[in-house]
Amino acid sequence: MSTNEPNTNASPPGTRGADAMQTLAGRLSACMQCGTCTGSCANSESMDITPRHLWRLVQLGLKDCIFDSATFWICSSCYYCTLRCPRGLPLTDAMGELKRIAVAEGLFRDRTSPLFYRTFLDTVRRYGRVREMEVMARYFLALRSPAVSAGFTPLGIKLLMKGKIKPRIPGMSGRGKLGPIYDKVREMEARS
Amino acid sequence: MKEKIGSALIVGAGISGIRSALDLAEMNYHVILIDRAPHIGGTLRQLDRQFPDDHCGMCKMLPLVDRDAASQYCLRKGLFHENIDIMLSTDLVSLEGEPGRFQATLRFKPSLVDPGRCMGCGECARVCPVEIPDEFNAGLTLRKAVYLPVPHNIPNHYVVDEAACIRCGECQKVCPTEAIDLKLESRRAFRILVVDDELVVRDSIKEWLEDEGFSVDMAESGVEAVEKLGKREYGLMLLDVKMPGMDGVQVLKAARDMRPELPVMMMTAYATVETAVEAIKMGARDYLMKPFDIEKLVSIVVQYYQDTESIPERRVDVGAVILAAGFESSDAGLVKDTYGYGQLPNVVTSIEFERLLSGTGPSQGKLLRPADGRPAEKIAWLQCVGSRNLHLNADYCSSICCMYSIKEALLAKKHNGGNVDASIFYMDMRTFGKDFQRYRDRAQQEHGVKFIRSRVHSVEPGASNGSLSIVYSDPAGTVCQEEFDMVVLATGQKAPRGTSALAEVAGVELNPWGFCRVSDFSLTRTSRDGVFVSGSFSGLRDVSESLIQAGSASLCASALLHSKGGELAEVAHERYPVREVSREMPLTALAVCSCGEILERAAGLSGIVETLQKAGLVSEVFRFDRLCTRSDWEDLRKKTESTRCNRVLIGACLPYVYGKKLKELSRSAGLATSLMDVVDIRTPAFPGLDGDKRSVSRHILTAIEMALARLRGVDSLSPVHTEVIRKALVVGGGIAGMTAALAIADHGFHVDLVERSPQLGGNLRTLHRTIEGSSPRDLLERTLSRIEKHPLLTVHMNARVVHSQGRVGRFLTTLEKEDGRGEAIEHGVCILATGGKEAAPRSYCYGDSEAIVTQHELEGMFREGVLDPSRLGIVAMIQCVDSREEGRNYCSRVCCVSALKNALYLKERNPDTDVYILYRDMMTYGFLETYYTQARRAGVIFIRYDLEDRPAVEVIDGRLKVSVLDTVLGRQIILEPGLLVLSTGIVPAEHVREAEVFGLSINEDGFLMEAESKWRPVDFMRQGVFLCGLAHSPRSITESIAMAEAAAQRALGLLCRRELPIGSTVAEVRQSLCSLCERCIAACPYGARWRNEEEDRIEVDQPACQGCGSCAAVCPNGASVILGFRDQQILAVIDAALEQVGG
Incomplete structure (x- = not known):
């Protein structure tokens, strides 16, 4: 099958990415495009394509279009769609799976979201908890884009004023203790 | 020699049960029709109107052939047929024996109101202090604990809802006919022993059970319990497992020795459940887990009490059994967290909406919002509530909701003079029946009903008071928000409560969704021989399909009865000699029943009779105290045998129960049944109506006089038998x-x-x-x-x-x-x-390539083995080819299933085949839905297309190219299939000739x-x-x-009849007045008239005539008359109603 746009970056058959996409398409094959997920989605307004659109692309195996979109990065894992899907499909899990595939294969149009996820997880790994100030500082550094960082300044000041983030660095009783979990996950992912 | 058992049992008196019962009764089999509910009619009693004509029409099921055997009035009110015994509030509790010779045990639920005495006056309900939601109005109104299950039933008896009744005894006191017996005494006589070492447990149980009217004794230790058991008789013992000293198990042992028949129920905490289970093995009946749920405890105790009560059970011998237990609406509460049902009063179920539209409903047929009584002007219907939902084990389509939602939308528009904005939110609009598609198109195009293809996920309170907000994603993917006055949940069907118990009793298997399983190529044969299923009990269907299935079930039953020797009866209409009275002066004998002393007291019956005699209206009078008794009836029979009168009028109660009795009387007295009548003289004397003796007496006098006038004018019929x-x-x-x-x-x-x-x-x-x-x-x-x-x-x-x-x-x-x-x-x-066949395709390049075939042709290839499924790369199927659009605007119902069947077959033979199905609405109604799910799971890709953007097919150098707009993606998809299959649907055979x-x-x-x-x-x-x-x-x-x-x-x-019986009310032509204008022929809805060219006269086919009177109404000369309703006769009746003898 083909669409009117050429299918440029589909993984060659037999690679891990293609398998993962096929498995995912299999898990979502019962979707009948009713749109409950899209209607339920709290973030759908910020998405470039709706969740229903995304699942349709997954069903049809249009990998280039899927990873051209930022929709799955915007999913905040609220599980509304999973709860409400009349077919009982694991939609939130599927969003996560897409994120994983995107990172594993470097399939992203915009590096901000993967960078944020990575910085966030690194901080958690290092300290056993989130330290907002540090996450953001590392994130901005990694972005290497003063303009983006500057754009967040008003929000940062507002949050500081309201005491939502604190300049004081919290204690680090859990430091390094999450390392083995991360290692195990990596090991499991490599196997799958 | 085999004994003939020419009778059948039908479980469930909804419309399919009624249809099956009438079918078998018309064949002169005896039918026992039972229903668990205290009324007949099932769900239909709540629905006033059905599409396509948006009227009722239930009466059209009544017999057309032997009309006089059944009551001839609104079937929603009641049914009487000579061969049908209706037993309500009755359950089937066992079914033994073999096909043709079953022994069924029926158990009646005591209603506490004696239907023989209750006359429906309503005094009891007036004084009853309990108010609970009324099932008839789907909970939109309140009723008392003593109530009428259906307000318009005939006869209408009150019943007591034992669960709601608080046993205050007020109704019993006021009942004028002493029809109510709450059996307070026998409850008090039911003594329960509560054994527990904890005072608080004993006390609270005692209090709960005493509130229910039982007597309770307490024992705080095992020893005391054994002592008490020795002194008194108990109906039930509630026994704690863990007690200091003598524990529950030891008490149980002792009790088994002392009173082996005493039911014992163990009470246990979680820790001692195993001991309780052990106790059951030793003879305890059941156990209850602490802490108790009051309602559960009470209901179990009441159950034990009712078991000990002498509940009337009846064993009947029947040849065949039909299960027509129906369905239940799926529970809207299950999805209440998202649709707000139960929390937002303006969210109603479809049944509730039907009640809102009904004249007997909560707002007398005005379409008002339940929350505030304001008119509902903007209404949304949400489809597939409780259906097509894997979360609820409902991987099926309920088949009926799409059509009833369209009907409700149209009715709503009609109710409010067209000022209703109606939107239906759906996934697939399943208009798969005859003329359904056109009904939908009319709703959309002529009446402006909006059809929005979107599944709504939740309903929330809207901005203004009582309004409801819906957020949904439209087909293009835009998220929209809209406000409505009211939301109707199109709740689907599920297997009724008690299905598994009934299946166990009847010995039939259920399917994975809890409905009755049927055999291959049958809608009615169950896994047990001789037990058949009818109506929605085996899956979900609408009225006409239920009736078709009911007919099929009754055929299977009658075939069995016939094969087992319960031969088709043919005796009912043997003729007997009747007196020829047309040349005699009309002389009427009046038989009056004074209902004990009541009519004498309330109306002065003797005075009435005297007045009539003085006026010379009656020639003979027979008086009875209770004509409903066998002895009085025998007396009347003897008296009519020797009377010189040629008309008999009976003044009594409940005229509709006299059908069979009048035939009996007619035979013994040698008078045609048309010369006899029964008039209700009891109702005017009901308490609660105008109690003034003079006015009651005047009412009764008028009623008798009118009946006399009608009877005087009767012309005795000499029917022509066919x-x-x-x-x-x-x-x-x-x-x-x-x-x-x-x-x-x-x-x-x-x-x-x-x-x-x-x-x-x-x-x-x-x-x-x-x-x-x-x-x-x-x-x-x-x-x-x-x-x-x-x-x-x-x-x-x-x-x-x-x-x-x-x-x-x-x-x-x-x-x-x-x-x-x-x-x-x-x-x-x-x-x-005469059949039909697959339509030949006219579009999509059919004929241009061998790779374009129809579904039938594809099946032919499978059958002949000429197609190798392992070598097909891509297969595309296009649904609704040339159909569901003008020219052939109907759904052929089988093509979606054929496509799924063939797609699944291709996938099964070679999972790597890519199968694409291009569809408009998948019509996988009923349990077929599950194959749709299977096909999706198997990886078949479904692409929906709109009529405006239909797929384009090209054949380029022998290769196929199909392009279609995917509505979700909003872009063209191009397929290059190796095989294109067209689902063309079905066209009827050439049967114009046969029709002519x-x-x-x-x-x-x-x-x-x-x-x-x-x-x-x-x-x-x-x-x-x-x-x-x-x-x-x-x-x-x-x-x-x-x-x-x-x-x-x-x-x-x-x-099954030698002769066709003719009803007592049929048309006749007075040839001397007839001008042969033939208007009556055009007016007759039954085609029962024709012009006899040879003799130049209009003839009436009397067996086919239903006595509707259309011919008499159109006849300009009064030449067409309805026997029993001639002009003079009706005028005399009107005169009698207006002028009264004796002033």
């Missing part, structure tokens, strides 16, 4: 025709089966297998071999019907054979099963037109001619078989 030719003609030798022919022949009547082609079998020959995996070829072979062997079947191959004359019961039809020879056949009934020969109508799509789409699906307006199969509308093999059986059943209702 002898039935007890043979059938079946036209069409497909599966429907063959099934119908065999069904009739199996009942011992000769059948001529006419097929125009050189072989029998029709479409069955081209089908490979069904989606369930059964083989149509095996079915064909089985059927053919039965036809060959059947001694009563004559098959006429290569023959056509060319002429037919005659009327119901006596037809003479001419066949034309292949060689041009004619053959005349006499028959009493005729079944048309039998005087039948054809609809705009060429299908034969039935008498009434909902209530008489297999009848024609022309009596004695029936239809089935594809000639009616597209349907599957199994559905065709069921319909053929239903048609055969209707035909057998006529064939």
Whole structure:
């Protein structure tokens, strides 16, 4: 099958990415495009394509279009769609799976979201908890884009004023203790 | 010698149960019709209107042949038939024996109100202090604990809802006829021993149970318990497991020795459950887990109490059993967290909405919002609530909701003068039945109902007071928000409560969704021989399909009864001599019943009788105290035998129960039944009505006088009896025709089966297998071999019907054979099963390439093995080819299933085949939905297209290119399939000739037109001619078989009689006044009139005449009269109503 746009970056058959996409398409094959997920989605307004659109692309195996979109990065894992899907499909899990595939294969149009996820997880790994100030500082550094960082300044000041983030660095009783979990996950992912 | 058991038991008195009961009763079998509820009519009692005509029409089910055997009024109010015993509040508790000789045990739920005494005055409900939601109005109104289950039933008796009753005894005190007995004494006599070492437990149980009217003793230790058991009789012991000293198990042992029959229920905490289970093995009945749920405890105790009470049980011998237990609406509460049902009062279920529209509903038929009584102007319907939902184990479509939602939207518009904005939110609009698609199109185009393809996920409170907000994603993906006054949840169907228990009792298997499982190629045969299923109990269906299935079930039952020797009865209408009184002066004997002393006291009955005698209106008077008793009735019978009077009027209560009795009286007195009548003189004296003695007396006098006036004017009928030719003609030798022919022949009547082609079998020959995996070829072979062997079947191959004359019961039809020879056949009934076939495609380049085939052709390839599924890369299927758009604007119902079947077969043979199905709405109704889910799971890709953007097919150098707009992605998808399969649907056979020969109508799509789409699906307006199969509308093999059986059943209702009985109310022509204008012929809705050219007169086919009076109304000369309703007679009745003898 083909669409009117050429299918440029589909993984060659037999690679891990293609398998993962096929498995995912299999898990979502019962979707009948009713749109409950899209209607339920709290973030759908910020998405470039709706969740229903995304699942349709997954069903049809249009990998280039899927990873051209930022929709799955915007999913905040609220599980509304999973709860409400009349077919009982694991939609939130599927969003996560897409994120994983995107990172594993470097399939992203915009590096901000993967960078944020990575910085966030690194901080958690290092300290056993989130330290907002540090996450953001590392994130901005990694972005290497003063303009983006500057754009967040008003929000940062507002949050500081309201005491939502604190300049004081919290204690680090859990430091390094999450390392083995991360290692195990990596090991499991490599196997799958 | 085998004993004949010519009777059947029908469980469930909804419309399918009623249909089956009437079918069997018309064949003169005795029928026991039971229902768990205290009323008949099932769900239909709550629904006022059905599409397509948006009226009721339930009465159209009443017998057309032997009309006088059944009550002839609104079937929603009640049913009386000579051969049907209706038992309400009754359960089937065991079913033993073998097909043809079952012993069924029925248990009656005591209603605490004696229906023989209750006269429906309503005093009890007036004083009852309890108020609970009323089921009849789906909980929108309140009722008392003593109530009328259906407000308009005849007869209407109050019943006590034992669960809600608080046993205050007020109703018992005020009941004027002492009909209520709450059995407070026997509850008090039921003594319960509560044994527990904890005071608080003992005390609270005592309090709860004493509130329920039971007597309670307490024991704080095992020793004390044993002591008390020695002193007194107990009905039940509640026993704690863990007690210091003598524990529960030890007490149980002692109790088993002392009083082995005493039921013991263990009470246990979680820690000692195992001990409790042990105790059950030692003879305890059950255990209750602490902490207790009051309601559960009380209901269990009440159950024990009721078991000890002498609950009347009745054992009946029946030959066959039909289960018609119906369905239940799926619980809207299950999805309440998202749809707000129960929290937002303006979110209602479809049943509640039907009640809101009903004249007997909470707002007398005004469409008002339940929350604030303001008119609802903007209403949304949400489809698939509780259906097509895997979370609720509902991987099925409820089949009916799409159509009823459209109907409700149209009714809502009609109610508010068109000022209702109606939106229906749906996934697939399943308009798969005959004329459904056009109904939908009319709703959309002419009435402006909005159809929005989107599944709504939740309903939330809106901005203004009481309004509701819906957020949904439109087909283009835009998220929209809209506010509505009211939201109707189109709740689906599920198996009714108690189904598994009933299945166990009846010994039948259930399917994975809890409905009754049926055998291959049958909608009615269960896993137990002799037990059949009817209506929605085996899956979800609408009125007409329920009735078809009910007909099929009654056919199976009657075939069994017949084969077991319960021969078709034919005695009911033997004639007996009656006096010829037309030349005598009318002399009336009046028999009055004073109902004990009541009528004397309330109305001065003697005075009334004297007045009538003085006025010379009655020649003889017989007085009785209680005519309802056998002795008084015998007395009356003797008196009428020797009377010189030629009319008998009975003044009593409940006139409708006298049908059979009057026939008895007519026989013994030698007077025609038309010369007898019963008038209700009891109702005017009901308490609660105007109690003034003079006015009551005047009412009764008027009622009697009117009845006398009517009776005086009766002309005694000398009916012309039509002898039935007890043979059938079946036209069409497909599966429907063959099934119908065999069904009739199996009942011992000769059948001529006419097929125009050189072989029998029709479409069955081209089908490979069904989606369930059964083989149509095996079915064909089985059927053919039965036809060959059947001694009563004559098959006429290569023959056509060319002429037919005659009327119901006596037809003479001419066949034309292949060689041009004619053959005349006499028959009493005729079944048309002329069939249909797959339509030839006109579009999508069909014919331009060998790779473009129809679904039938694809099946043919599978069957012949000429297609190698492992070598097909891509297969595309296009649904709704040339159909569901003008030209052929109907759904062919089978094509979606065929496509799924073939797609699944391709995937099964080679999972790597890419199958694309291009569809508009997937019509996988009922349990077929599960195959849709399977196909999706198997990786078949479904692409929906709109009529405006239909797929484009090109053949370029022998290669196919299909492009279609994917509405979700909003872009063209291009497929290059190796095979393109077109689902073209079904067109009817060329049966214009047959329709002309039998005087039948054809609809705009060429299908034969039935008498009434909902209530008489297999009848024609022309009596004695029936239809089935594809000639009616597209349907599957199994559905065709069921319909053929239903048609055969209707035909057998006529064939089983030697003579056609004539109703007492029929039309007659007074030839001297008739000007032969023929208006009456056009007006007659039953085709019961024709012009006799030879004698130049208008004739009435009296067996077919239903006495509706249309002819009398249109006749300009008063030449057409209805016997029993002549002008003079009616005027005399009116006079009697207005002027009164004795002032």
